[in-house]
Amino acid sequence: QVQLVQSGTEVKKPGASVKVSCKASGYTFTSYGVLWVRQAPGQGLEWMGWISAYNGDTNYAQNLQGRVTMTTDTSTSTAYMDLRNLRSDDTAIYYCARGHSTLFDYWGQGTRVTVSS
Amino acid sequence: LMLTQPLSVSESPGKTVTISCTRSTGTIDSNFVQWYQQRPGSSPTTVIYEDNRRPSGVPDRFSGSIDTSSNSASLTISGLKTEDEADYYCQSYDDNNHWVFGRGTKLTVL
Numbered sequence: 001q002v003q004l005v006q007s008g009t010e011v012k013k014p015g016a017s018v019k020v021s022c023k024a025s026g027y028t029f030t031s032y033g034v035l036w037v038r039q040a041p042g043q044g045l046e047w048m049g050w051i052s053a054y055n056g057d058t059n060y061a062q063n064l065q066g067r068v069t070m071t072t073d074t075s076t077s078t079a080y081m082d083l084r085n086l087r088s089d090d091t092a093i094y095y096c097a098r099g100h101s102t103l104f105d106y107w108g109q110g111t112r113v114t115v116s117s
Numbered sequence: 118l119m120l121t122q123p124l125s126v127s128e129s130p131g132k133t134v135t136i137s138c139t140r141s142t143g144t145i146d147s148n149f150v151q152w153y154q155q156r157p158g159s160s161p162t163t164v165i166y167e168d169n170r171r172p173s174g175v176p177d178r179f180s181g182s183i184d185t186s187s188n189s190a191s192l193t194i195s196g197l198k199t200e201d202e203a204d205y206y207c208q209s210y211d212d213n214n215h216w217v218f219g220r221g222t223k224l225t226v227l
Contacts, residue, residue: 037161045153045161045206047216061215095160102149102167107160 002026004096004108011114012086020111022079022096029077030054033100036070036081038092046092051079052100086115118142118211120219127225132197136222138207139189146183148210150190155221156203164205165192194224202226 007021022034036048049060051070058070069082079096094111097104119141128134138150152165163172165181168190178198183190190209194201207219 044204044221045155045208045218047208047218059214062213097161102151103170103172104163105172107162110160 002098002106004098004106006094006096006108006111009112009114011116014087014115014117016086016115017082017084018086018113019080019082020094020096020113022081022108024077024079024098027098029072030074032098034070034072034079035097035099035104036094037097038094040089040092043092048081048094053079083113086113088115091115118209118217120207120209120217122205122207122219122222124220125223125225127227128197130197130199130226133193133195134197134224135194136192136205136207136224137187137189138191138219139187140209143212144185145188145190145209146185150181150183151208152179152181152190152192153206153208154201154203155206156200161206197226199226 003025005023010018012018030053033050033052035050038046038048047061049070051058053072060068067084071080091114096108098106121139126134149167153161154164155161164175164179168183169181178195180193204221204223206221211217
């Protein structure tokens with residue numbers, strides 16, 4: 001069965017970086033893309049970007065350009081989201097999802113990232 | 118680009134509810150609209166994609182539509198169940214193919 005298992009809770013200081021992983025199983029990893037979405041406490045969903053697991057093409061949200069990098073490791077069927085120069089408003093739950101174009105049908109369980117001094 | 122949803126809606130079990138999503142710029146039929154359900158404490162799930170298509174496993178009580186006259190999309194849930202109580206988000210794309218989410222609608226089934 002398709003599963004996306006994300007890495008565990010992170011606590012970081014302002015200015016630090018965080019790398020969240022999303023390990024896929026149960027399907028051919030390179031046949032789909034991976035979406036990243038985050039949700040600040042009590043807030044709505046915010047799109048961060050997308051990466052093709054087939055060729056590594058990316059599309060990032062404008063407000064995160066320069067701070068975010070999405071990558072994949074096809075040997076381990078794992079996607080990564082690296083966010084640098086963390087600020088307090090980066091505190092959120094980060095979700096990955098698999099899919100392409102308009103349908104993202106399986107989601108990870110979420111990774112809580114807290115940024116606090 | 119903004120997608121405007123009502124903050125909350127409520128309806129009784131067994132009834133039908135419709136959640137709207139109005140596009141601020143451009144036409145609603147210029148890009149597909151998706152709808153996501155997020156139950157408390159859970160990850161989002163897709164309930165409608167490409168305006169009106171249901172992913173496998175989503176019951177046919179969920180339907181989507183677009184209305185060009187009001188420049189809006191709608192999610193309709195019929196035969197409401199208590200398990201439908203959740204936040205619902207619409208999503209579409211801007212001119213750069215970047216995703217835009219609505220701010221979400223809290224559905225209460227009482």
